[in-house]
Amino acid sequence: MRFNSPNQTRTAVGATDFLRYHDKLAALLPAVQRMAQLQQDCARVLPAAFGLCEILSFEAGLLVLSTPNASVAAKLKQQLPKLQETLAQKGWQVDSVKLKVQMMKAMSTPPVERRPLVIPAVGVDSFAELSDALEPTKANATLIAALKNLVAHRR
CATH class of the missing domain: 3.30.300 (GMP Synthetase; Chain A, domain 3)
Known part of the structure; x- marks a missing residue:
């Protein structure tokens, strides 16, 4: 006990x-x-x-x-x-x-509630504006592509 x-x-x-x-x-x-x-x-x-x-x-x-x-x-x-x-x-x-x-049985932990991550429409619009506002340099290319991909999947 x-x-x-x-x-x-x-x-x-x-x-x-x-x-x-x-x-x-x-x-x-x-x-x-x-x-x-x-x-x-x-x-x-x-x-x-x-x-x-x-x-x-x-x-x-x-x-x-x-x-x-x-x-x-x-x-x-x-x-x-x-x-x-x-x-x-x-x-x-x-x-x-x-x-x-002594090794004991681990206390059972309740399962973690999984909830989908939701970005509000205002946030998606802000990411779209950011991807358009960034300078198209070599350093920013992957960031711009990632932002556009994020916006495309969330709309």
């Missing part, structure tokens, strides 16, 4: 309901709730830049966090004393924190 996962509530409710209604798995519910609470406490302490970090485990005072790359891990190392101190104030006995760099 990521610190900033948009589906935290829906997934957590579904998982706890599943665990609650199965006798053999019900023993896992306290551990799941404990990890969810630790996840929330870490999310409150760490800046938003660490949203892709995940808690891998927490056993015997050793908190293991995964990071998407070494750069994030290096920045997170600077935040560890603050994280440990704040978690200790909230009742978590974190003796040490270990970071693991």
